[in-house]
Amino acid sequence: MNPGLKKYLSEVFRDRVRFDEPMSVHTSLKIGGPADAYVMPVQEEELVFLVDRLKKDGVFYCVMGAGTNLLVRDQGIRGVVISLAEGFTKIRKAAGGANRVVARSGARLAAVCRYALKHSLSGMNFALGIPGSVGGAVTMNAGTGLGSMAGVVENLRMLFDDGVAMSLDKSRIQWSYRGFAIARPGRDKSGEGIILEAEFLLCPADPNLLKKEAHSLIQKRKTTQPWRAASAGCFFKNPDSGDSAGRLIDSAGLKGFRVGDAEVSKKHANFIVNRGHASADDILRLMEAVQERVYKNFNLKLEPEVKIVGQ
Ligand SMILES: Cc1cc2nc3c(=O)[nH]c(=O)nc-3n(C[C@H](O)[C@H](O)[C@H](O)COP(=O)(O)OP(=O)(O)OC[C@H]3O[C@@H](n4cnc5c(N)ncnc54)[C@H](O)[C@@H]3O)c2cc1C
Incomplete structure (x- = not known):
């Protein structure tokens, strides 16, 4: 530097x-x-x-x-x-309506879920147990079978790399499976930028029913996922064929398969976990081994959902 x-x-x-x-x-x-x-x-x-x-x-x-x-x-x-996880964490009610919540991009999704529960607002429970921030969740269009960010985000405030910060309503957001793109006003090319905050449109709901649902969703996660292990959640995207990556990896007999301390979780085959001292190289070699085996068995190429960065 x-x-x-x-x-x-x-x-x-x-x-x-x-x-x-x-x-x-x-x-x-x-x-x-x-x-x-x-x-x-x-x-x-x-x-x-x-x-x-x-x-x-x-x-x-x-x-x-x-x-x-x-x-x-x-x-x-x-x-x-x-x-942005340390400084950009505020969550507030939006000026424009009682059912609208604005969260800065570094706020944890868990905190947004808690805020919605506290204010008896439904719509965010799908995100319970997703451990990321608002900015990461928007970037990934994070979600589960119950919903994703695409269903609740009304507006984004973004900073583009030419220094312009602006709010964009949902008509400018093109959501995809674990991704999104922005159509920036006055530009031909889609803009990439830093998400500063997101506004969510939620619905009033019975607080007791919401809390009951929240409890059962968290319990389900704990029983089906390696909750405490070091992981990045589901490692691979589900293929376009409609099959689940986890089912394919499991059917290929790869649960528990290891490279060094990197392991295909025995609990959920689409989780790659660090059992202690795994290096990135171990994870990448395990990723390739899984891709090869699944390709050989099912003629399908699994793409990582996890973002791989650095050198
Ligand atoms: C135990 C576990 C369970 C999980 N379960 C789920 C699940 O059910 N569903 C699901 O979809 N995901 C799940 N995940 C994956 C992960 O939590 C989500 O993808 C989450 O939304 C990522 O958010 P993050 O803040 O950690 O992003 P990061 O990992 O920090 O970043 C992810 C990407 O977002 C970009 N990014 C982050 N913040 C911003 C910003 N402000 N502006 C622009 N770009 C930004 C980064 O550059 C990077 O490309 C799980 C992960 C774990 C560990």
């Missing part, structure tokens, strides 16, 4: 920047080499200036939420990781 940028980051962010920060500390897989710098902005203005400076210096940057869908390679990230 160039000394000028290092000086700028140290002076502006003080105890909110860390250099050579191991990403294993920030990912649910507990894996990942060091990022050159890990920065935790707390204000939108600060973030705008940071992105502008990184662009001018030609330094790579990426945004992370809670790190629950990330595999960071062992040599880490040459560039700057911007974490």
Whole structure:
């Protein structure tokens, strides 16, 4: 990292920047080499200036939420990781209506779910047990069989890499399976940017029924998923054929299959877990072995749902 940028980051962010920060500390897989710098902005203005400076210096940057869908390679990230999970966490009622909730992108989905339950609003229970942040959940169109972000997001506030921050209503969002794209006004190309906040449209509901549903959903997760193990949730996307990746991996006899400390969970075959000291390389070799076996058995190529970043 160039000394000028290092000086700028140290002076502006003080105890909110860390250099050579191991990403294993920030990912649910507990894996990942060091990022050159890990920065935790707390204000939108600060973030705008940071992105502008990184662009001018030609330094790579990426945004992370809670790190629950990330595999960071062992040599880490040459560039700057911007974490919004520490500073951008506020959740509030929207000005425009009692059923609307606005959450900043670093807020945990769990906190949004709790907020909705507290205010007797239904619509967010599908997200119970998804451990990510709002920004990560929107990026991934996170969800379950019961719903996904596409069903509840009304509006997004985003910062684009030319420094423009704007709100976009849902007509500008194109949702896909575990993804989304933005049609930015006045631009031909879809815009990519940093999600600053999301507005959710929920429905008034009976608080007791909501709490009962929430309890049973959490219980179900605990019995069907390796709840306490280090993982990034489902590792592979379900194929277009309509089959489930987990069922295919299980049918291929891969439950419990290991490379080093990386293991196909015995509880849920689409979870790859770190049993202690797995490296990113172990996970990647296990991923390839699973892809090969499933391809050989079913003629289907499984694509990772987990985002793989770094070197
Ligand atoms: C035990 C477990 C269970 C899970 N269950 C589910 C499930 O049921 N359904 C499901 O869909 N997923 C599930 N996941 C995966 C994961 O929790 C979700 O994908 C979650 O939405 C990721 O959010 P995050 O904040 O951790 O994102 P991260 O892992 O930090 O990032 C994911 C991607 O989002 C981008 N990103 C993050 N924040 C922003 C932002 N503000 N602006 C722009 N880009 C951003 C990152 O650059 C990255 O590309 C599970 C994971 C675990 C560990």
